[in-house]
Amino acid sequence: MTTDPFALFDSWYTEARASEINDSNAMALATVAADGRPSSRMVLLKGHGPDGFVFYTNRESRKAGEIAINPNVALLFHWKSLRRQIRIEGALAQATDAESDAYFASRGRDSQLGAWASDQSRPLADRATFEARFAAMEQRFAGGDVPRPPHWGGYRVTPVAIEFWQDRAHRLHERRVFTRTDGGWHEGMLYP
Structure with missing residues (x-):
């Protein structure tokens, strides 16, 4: 057993990538509104390591507005096939423009166009309006690369706590928690 939460995450994530049929990188992101x-x-995990956990989104969305007010968030990975979950708590910061540009360039063209066409989290009168906006973006960028919209980019969650939950028989689950300290990480266990 490792005492490094990132090595343990890598091990569990590798197993999840092999066993989860759809979106093994899916994670619940919890934010708090002003009220x-x-x-x-x-959201989808697109990068991770000792510096944090990265996802990308529209920075004018509801979640981005909530993040601007309070950057403290929680992430949750749940891998039903493995009967495991990982909870992460920490603060968000924006990824660099270079990171956001590089990831955006790796996306499929339709996903790139969709980032331009969508006013994420805002009211939409009907599907036809969105489809018309998408078609307009197809025309706008026809024959060329699609640049990253200025309102779209990444966020990195720098963890202060990471909990690994493993299902066990008779609800006698195992919970390992790592808490960031000035000297690194402190490991402990929690009752199930």
Whole structure:
């Protein structure tokens, strides 16, 4: 057993990539609105390491507005096929423009166009309006590369706590928690 939470995450994530049929990189992101109400949604992990966990989104979306007010968030990975979950708590910071540009360039063209066409989280009168905006973006960028929209980019969650939960028989689960300290990480266990 490792005492490095990132090595343990890598091991579990590798197993999840092999066993989960769809979106093994899906994670719930929980934020808090200005009025104190929590909000959660699924986002996709696009990078990870000792410096944090990265996802990309529209920076004018509801989640981005909540992040601007309170950068403290929680992530949750749940891999049903493995009967495991990982909870991560930490603060968000924007990824660099270079990181955001590089990831955006790796996306499929339709996904790139969709980032331009969508006013994420804002009211939409009907599907036809969105499809017309998408078609307009196809025309706008026809024959050329699609640049990253200025309102779109990455966020990195720098963890202060990482909990690994493993299902066990008779609900006698195992919970290992790592808490960041000035000297590195402190490891402990929690009752299930």
